[in-house]
Amino acid sequence: xxxxxxxxxxxxxxxxxxxxxxxxxxGYGTPGFSMNADERESFLxxxxxxxxxxxxxxxxxxxxxxxxxxxxxxQVVLNEEFAHVNAPQHxxxxxxxxxxxxxxQWGTEEQKKYxxxxxxxxxxxxxxxxxxxxxxxxxxxxxxxxxxxxxxWIINGQKIWTTQAQxxxxxxxxxxxxxxAPKHAGISYLLVPMHQEGVEVRQIEQIDGGAEFNEVFxxxxxxxxxxxxxxxxxxxxxxxxxxxxxxxxxxxxxxxxFLQEFNRVVDIAKKNGKHSDPLIRxxxxxAYARIKIMEIHGLRTLTSxxxxxxxxxxxxxxxxxxWSEYHRDFxxxxxxxxxxxxxxxTGMDEKDSAEEVLPGxxxxxxxxxxPVSITQASFFFSRSxxxxxxxxxxxxxxxxxxxxxxxxxxxxx
Numbered sequence: 001x002x003x004x005x006x007x008x009x010x011x012x013x014x015x016x017x018x019x020x021x022x023x024x025x026x027g028y029g030t031p032g033f034s035m036n037a038d039e040r041e042s043f044l045x046x047x048x049x050x051x052x053x054x055x056x057x058x059x060x061x062x063x064x065x066x067x068x069x070x071x072x073x074x075q076v077v078l079n080e081e082f083a084h085v086n087a088p089q090h091x092x093x094x095x096x097x098x099x100x101x102x103x104x105q106w107g108t109e110e111q112k113k114y115x116x117x118x119x120x121x122x123x124x125x126x127x128x129x130x131x132x133x134x135x136x137x138x139x140x141x142x143x144x145x146x147x148x149x150x151x152x153w154i155i156n157g158q159k160i161w162t163t164q165a166q167x168x169x170x171x172x173x174x175x176x177x178x179x180x181a182p183k184h185a186g187i188s189y190l191l192v193p194m195h196q197e198g199v200e201v202r203q204i205e206q207i208d209g210g211a212e213f214n215e216v217f218x219x220x221x222x223x224x225x226x227x228x229x230x231x232x233x234x235x236x237x238x239x240x241x242x243x244x245x246x247x248x249x250x251x252x253x254x255x256x257x258f259l260q261e262f263n264r265v266v267d268i269a270k271k272n273g274k275h276s277d278p279l280i281r282x283x284x285x286x287a288y289a290r291i292k293i294m295e296i297h298g299l300r301t302l303t304s305x306x307x308x309x310x311x312x313x314x315x316x317x318x319x320x321x322x323w324s325e326y327h328r329d330f331x332x333x334x335x336x337x338x339x340x341x342x343x344x345x346t347g348m349d350e351k352d353s354a355e356e357v358l359p360g361x362x363x364x365x366x367x368x369x370x371p372v373s374i375t376q377a378s379f380f381f382s383r384s385x386x387x388x389x390x391x392x393x394x395x396x397x398x399x400x401x402x403x404x405x406x407x408x409x410x411x412x413x
Contacts, residue, residue, distance in 0.1 A: 016081040023050050029085030036341040037203035048091050066120045083256045093127040095119040099172045102242045106230035129159040129173030133174045137394045140183045146175035153223040165201045165214035167193050174235050189235035191227040265334045274337045283333045290326045321395035324385040344374045
C-alpha cells in the first residue's frame with residue numbers, strides 16, 4: 001500500500017483547505033466550537049449554496065454535466081479534507097452519491113438531461129428502494145413487480161428500511177419485470193415519482209424515538225416507460241454499480257467518524273472515573289487499535305483501486321464487515337462505561353441535538369418523547385449496522401469465495 005499521495009493530489013488538497021478556511025465559520029471543526037439548533041439550521045442553508053457555487057457538490061462528475069471531473073485520488077483528498085473539519089459535503093446523499101453517478105454511467109442522454117440538473121440544483125430529492133421484507137441479503141429474491149402497460153410501468157409491491165422516503169421526490173427501485181427469467185436476470189432499475197396515488201409511506205418508529213426508516217407500499221403506482229435505467233431486465237448490473245458508489249471513496253475517511261466518537265467516550269470515562277478500571281482501559285486500547293486498523297485498511301483499499309486491482313472489490317466487503325462489528329462491540333463498551341447512567345434517559349443537550357455526531361447516522365429526528373443521549377442513540381443504531389448494506393455473514397461469504405478461493409456456499413433446494 002502507498003502511504004504518500006502524488007504531488008498533484010497534495011496541491012489539490014491545499015486548494016480544498018483554503019476554500020474551507022475561507023467559507024466555514026471561524027473555529028468550525030475545532031474542539032469547543034458549537035452551534036445551537038437555529039444557528040446550525042441557518043448554517044446548513046447557506047452552506048449548501050456555498051457548496052454548489054464552489055462546485056463541490058458532485059465534484060467527481062464530468063464537467064459537461066456540472067461537476068469538476070475529479071480523479072479518484074482527488075475525490076479521496078476532497079473527502080479527507082471535509083471529514084477533517086467535519087464539514088457537510090452532500091446536499092442529498094442518495095441523489096449526489098448513489099443515483100446521480102449511476103445515471104451518468106447507465107442513463108440515456110434524455111435521462112441525463114432531465115435528472116442530472118435537478119439533482120445538482122437540489123430541486124429533486126431521492127430515496128433508495130432495494131430491500132424488501134423477504135429480500136435483504138438475498139436482494140435478487142425481491143417480489144415487487146413492474147408490468148408494462150402502454151407507455152407506463154405499473155408497480156405493485158413493498159419496500160422496507162427506505163431512508164428519507166417521507167421527504168423524497170423520486171425513488172430508484174428494483175422491480176421484477178420478467179417473472180419467467182432467472183431471478184438475477186429478470187430485474188429492472190426504475191426511477192419512480194413518489195408524489196402520486198398508489199405510493200404510501202409509513203414511518204418505522206425505532207426504539208429511541210427516531211424514524212429515519214420507512215415502509216413504502218406500491219399499489220398500481222405508475223412509472224414512465226422511459227424511466228428504466230440501463231435497459232429492461234438489466235437492473236442487477238445497474239444496482240451493483242450503485243452499491244459500488246455507496247462504498248466508494250470513503251475508505252480513507254471512515255475511521256475519522258469513529259475516532260471522534262471514541263474521544264467522546266474517553267471523556268465520559270475520565271469524568272466518571274471509569275478510565276482507571278484496568279478492564280475498561282484494556283477495552284479502550286483495543287478499540288483504538290481497531291480504528292487504526294481501519295485507517296490502514298482504507299489506504300490499502302485505495303491503493304488497490306488506484307491500480308485498478310480487482311481485489312479492491314472484496315476489500316470493500318472486509319471494510320464493511322470490520323467497521324460494523326467494531327462499532328457494535330465499542331458501543332457495548334460505551335454503555336458499560338456509562339454504568340447505571342446508561343440505563344436512564346438523560347437526553348441530548350442543545351449542542352448534541354444540533355450537530356451531526358452519530359457515526360453513519362447524523363442527527364436524530366425524534367417523533368415522540370424518548371430523550372436518549374447521543375451515546376445511547378449510537379448504541380441502538382449500532383445494533384443494525386452489521387445487517388444493512390450487506391450483512392456480516394454475506395460479507396464473510398464474499399471474502400471466503402473471492403479472497404480465500406473457498407468453494408461457494410451450497411444453494412438451497
